[in-house]
Amino acid sequence: MSVRKTKHEMPEQPPQERIKNFKEVPYGYTKEIAIEEAKRCLQCKNKPCMKGCPVEIDIPGFITCIAQGDFDKAAEVIKAKNNLPAISGRVCPYESQCEEECTLKKIGEPVGIGRLERFIADYEREKGKKPPKKPKSTGKIVAVVGSGPAGLTCAGDLARMGHAVTVFEALHDPGGVLMYGIPEFRLPKAIVKSEVEYVKSLGVAINYDVVVGKTIDVKELMEEYDAVFIGTGAGLPNWLNIPGENLDGVYSANEFLTRVNMMKAYKFPEYDTPVKIGRIVATFGAGNVAMDCARTSLRLGAEKSYILYRRTEAEMPARAEEIEHAKQEGVIFKLLTNPIRFIGDEKGILKEVEYLKMQLGEPDDSGRRRPVPIPGSEEKIPIDTALVAIGQSPNPLIPQTMKELKIGKHGNIIADDDGRTSVPGIFAGGDIATGAATVILAMGAGKRVARAIDTYLKNK
Amino acid sequence: MYEIIEKKVLSDTVKLMKIKAPLVAKKAQPGQFIILRIDERGERIPLTIADSDPKKGTITIIFLEVGKTTKQLGTLNVGDSLENFAGPLGMPSEVKKYGTVVCVGGGVGIAPLYPIVKALKESGNNVISILGAKTKDLLLLEKEIEAYSDEFYIATDDGSKGHKGFVSDVLQKVIDTQNVNMVMAIGPIIMMKVVSNLTKKYDIKTLVSLNPIMVDGTGMCGGCRVSIDGKTKFACVDGPEFDGHKVDYDNLMLRNRRFIHAEGEACKLAGAQ
Numbered sequence A: 001m002s003v004r005k006t007k008h009e010m011p012e013q014p015p016q017e018r019i020k021n022f023k024e025v026p027y028g029y030t031k032e033i034a035i036e037e038a039k040r041c042l043q044c045k046n047k048p049c050m051k052g053c054p055v056e057i058d059i060p061g062f063i064t065c066i067a068q069g070d071f072d073k074a075a076e077v078i079k080a081k082n083n084l085p086a087i088s089g090r091v092c093p094y095e096s097q098c099e100e101e102c103t104l105k106k107i108g109e110p111v112g113i114g115r116l117e118r119f120i121a122d123y124e125r126e127k128g129k130k131p132p133k134k135p136k137s138t139g140k141i142v143a144v145v146g147s148g149p150a151g152l153t154c155a156g157d158l159a160r161m162g163h164a165v166t167v168f169e170a171l172h173d174p175g176g177v178l179m180y181g182i183p184e185f186r187l188p189k190a191i192v193k194s195e196v197e198y199v200k201s202l203g204v205a206i207n208y209d210v211v212v213g214k215t216i217d218v219k220e221l222m223e224e225y226d227a228v229f230i231g232t233g234a235g236l237p238n239w240l241n242i243p244g245e246n247l248d249g250v251y252s253a254n255e256f257l258t259r260v261n262m263m264k265a266y267k268f269p270e271y272d273t274p275v276k277i278g279r280i281v282a283t284f285g286a287g288n289v290a291m292d293c294a295r296t297s298l299r300l301g302a303e304k305s306y307i308l309y310r311r312t313e314a315e316m317p318a319r320a321e322e323i324e325h326a327k328q329e330g331v332i333f334k335l336l337t338n339p340i341r342f343i344g345d346e347k348g349i350l351k352e353v354e355y356l357k358m359q360l361g362e363p364d365d366s367g368r369r370r371p372v373p374i375p376g377s378e379e380k381i382p383i384d385t386a387l388v389a390i391g392q393s394p395n396p397l398i399p400q401t402m403k404e405l406k407i408g409k410h411g412n413i414i415a416d417d418d419g420r421t422s423v424p425g426i427f428a429g430g431d432i433a434t435g436a437a438t439v440i441l442a443m444g445a446g447k448r449v450a451r452a453i454d455t456y457l458k459n460k
Numbered sequence B: 001m002y003e004i005i006e007k008k009v010l011s012d013t014v015k016l017m018k019i020k021a022p023l024v025a026k027k028a029q030p031g032q033f034i035i036l037r038i039d040e041r042g043e044r045i046p047l048t049i050a051d052s053d054p055k056k057g058t059i060t061i062i063f064l065e066v067g068k069t070t071k072q073l074g075t076l077n078v079g080d081s082l083e084n085f086a087g088p089l090g091m092p093s094e095v096k097k098y099g100t101v102v103c104v105g106g107g108v109g110i111a112p113l114y115p116i117v118k119a120l121k122e123s124g125n126n127v128i129s130i131l132g133a134k135t136k137d138l139l140l141l142e143k144e145i146e147a148y149s150d151e152f153y154i155a156t157d158d159g160s161k162g163h164k165g166f167v168s169d170v171l172q173k174v175i176d177t178q179n180v181n182m183v184m185a186i187g188p189i190i191m192m193k194v195v196s197n198l199t200k201k202y203d204i205k206t207l208v209s210l211n212p213i214m215v216d217g218t219g220m221c222g223g224c225r226v227s228i229d230g231k232t233k234f235a236c237v238d239g240p241e242f243d244g245h246k247v248d249y250d251n252l253m254l255r256n257r258r259f260i261h262a263e264g265e266a267c268k269l270a271g272a273q
């Protein structure tokens, strides 16, 4: 029997429709398509795909369950390794992880592993999750700082091991970037909330409005709790550092996305927080964050949404699917351009950006060819809004208020693979330790650190 | 949820509330602020901590009703609760012994000035306070601030109380007659700008407390960025207090008008309901 060479398509909202709403773009597989896609899997003995998965899901294991129509079993296999599959099934860069390693790539497209994971997570959610068994209490208590994917995963796993866990979150909603950063049309907030409910059903308590370092110090947490996990993420926006960046009309990606996603400015004035974008929007950068900004702008009514990036498409760090979706929706890519200044009108309101054209030179340390400016190639375009999406650095608040913690040169908390920091009993993981990375790496860190904390508590 | 346990109407548009928030009250220091959200759909707004009582676990806020959120807040009563109340945020005020300090407060900026006046006095400074408002009905906390001041002056735009004119006129007189070591100014941006320009001539250290539009208050969005000596700083984590001689006030005024159109719209709609 010969295998189909391409993945089954995932039905999705047509581009012209979806740029008018904030509803999720793909609808997901139906049962029938999922079974057909699962049947493409060769059940390789050496399981190469698993090596590409940061949380080591038994990929052929759950796929075979789907092929047999046993979706509940498939969910069990995934949940053994991943507490939040409805999230990773939507935002993981599969093409460079599990699917990259898939044997089928030798003859065509890999198995749609991400799509299958998403299908199972949605199936389970719609059906209503089984309440998990409560483990025997160990009598130990752990504080988790930050409710992003790292914190939530670590908290969930610790609770399953029988420890009592309290999460402290600075904002009024859980989820970190999942809630304030990634837009509704890519990761519906109801799904984030339902995954958070699952973590809570494991016995985890979440306290909001607690800015650790301000409301309460890490040291105080250390006195009260047997161990502390820090998962405060990389939330500090980087700037272009060019003239005009403080004009009215220039936002960091974080401010723009937080206003729209967490504060629901797209429903203003039904919700109280405003956002203002005008007709022409330019986003700087080409990662997932930049794609989210450019696509959100279209949905808020921008007539033109540009992405300005100083390298070429081959170097764009965004997930392949995001770039594809952005193109379909009409985002205009201006590649090999580097902004040099923002220009405002007499009132200080942004009206133009000036940039230089670039060309690719010699490869740099990262192996990517370095963009170099072409002298005299200055150009200007009129814009109403500029969104700066050129990366985030680790949150400085806790490092600033806890001098004993060793900090790396990028402001990250130094921690080993199991999250041990320079202070015994304090662990760290996710973006705060690695610098801005991915959801699944943050979850993977949360899992490893939970095991390390468990060991630490047993020996304490 | 954070309960309102006391409410005082200070004037038509200025209200005082004590909010139960034990964790915040335990840590609060002069110069810091909180961010609150009234309900699920609300905006996050920053307000300065005007006073705190760690024993009772309460925080006092004093606010001027300028738009949708502050007006809605003004309609709430004792027993009602706020959905969110996070703090204390920002760096505490630089309180130490300077010698003679002049504390200048304008409008609702008088409220955040109060705990600083108190702390400066308790640190052994000779405290001269100058309060200003459009008219005498808009003056706040006169008695409270006078109690901690060695000298106390008032200026009103219409002359209904104290000096007729601006706080900066009074400040000029003080500078002319005595040796001032530090000036602390909190109020409308234009007032802080004028005060800073004046003290710069005499090279008197001046601290101001800035109030840019904020979202998270944790250093994550950069919406609150201000330009200090040409460098970008986030008021919510690096401030809100800064060296008055280094602030780009014009940029701050500009950035605080960012959503003026939309806010007006929200207010009109809310008023129509």
Ligand SMILES: Cc1cc2nc3c(=O)[nH]c(=O)nc-3n(C[C@H](O)[C@H](O)[C@H](O)COP(=O)(O)OP(=O)(O)OC[C@H]3O[C@@H](n4cnc5c(N)ncnc54)[C@H](O)[C@@H]3O)c2cc1C
Pocket: A091, A092, A093, A145, A146, A147, A148, A149, A150, A151, A168, A169, A170, A171, A174, A175, A176, A177, A178, A181, A182, A183, A210, A211, A212, A213, A231, A232, A233, A234, A235, A257, A288, A289, A292, A319, A395, A397, A398, A429, A430, A431, A432, A436, A437, A438, A439, A440, A442, B218
């Ligand atoms: C717009 C955007 C799109 C992205 N898209 C993708 C994608 O498609 N795929 C992907 O894999 N990755 C994506 N990422 C990256 C991914 O979201 C992050 O790598 C991941 O969320 C990191 O998880 P974390 O738990 O370490 O931190 P975060 O998710 O940043 O969570 C940290 C939490 O800690 C809280 N916190 C911070 N300081 C304190 C404090 N002092 N006290 C208490 N709480 C505190 C924060 O409020 C936050 O809730 C995207 C990022 C952004 C911004």
Ligand SMILES: Cc1cc2nc3c(=O)[nH]c(=O)nc-3n(C[C@H](O)[C@H](O)[C@H](O)COP(=O)(O)OP(=O)(O)OC[C@H]3O[C@@H](n4cnc5c(N)ncnc54)[C@H](O)[C@@H]3O)c2cc1C
Pocket: B033, B043, B045, B046, B047, B048, B049, B062, B063, B064, B065, B066, B067, B068, B069, B070, B071, B108, B111, B112, B210, B211, B212, B213, B214, B240, B256, B257, B258, B259, B260, B263, B264, B267
């Ligand atoms: C650190 C800090 C401390 C503050 N302390 C106090 C305080 O103790 N008492 C008090 O009354 N106010 C204080 N403010 C200002 C207060 O946060 C704003 O008045 C409030 O956010 C307005 O919300 P609104 O929805 O009622 O008005 P909106 O409808 O949002 O706005 C109404 C008008 O106020 C302007 N405005 C909006 N936000 C601000 C702002 N942050 N600063 C100045 N003008 C603004 C708008 O441009 C508009 O003209 C403080 C601000 C900061 C940043």
Ligand code: SF4
Pocket: A040, A041, A042, A043, A044, A047, A048, A049, A050, A059, A060, A063, A101, A102, A103, A104, A110, A111, A113
């Ligand atoms: S590598 Fe591909 S074909 Fe092989 S087991 Fe994994 S998913 Fe199936």
Ligand code: FES
Pocket: B213, B214, B215, B216, B217, B218, B219, B220, B221, B222, B223, B224, B225, B234, B235, B236, B237
């Ligand atoms: S309010 Fe968002 S960084 Fe200061």
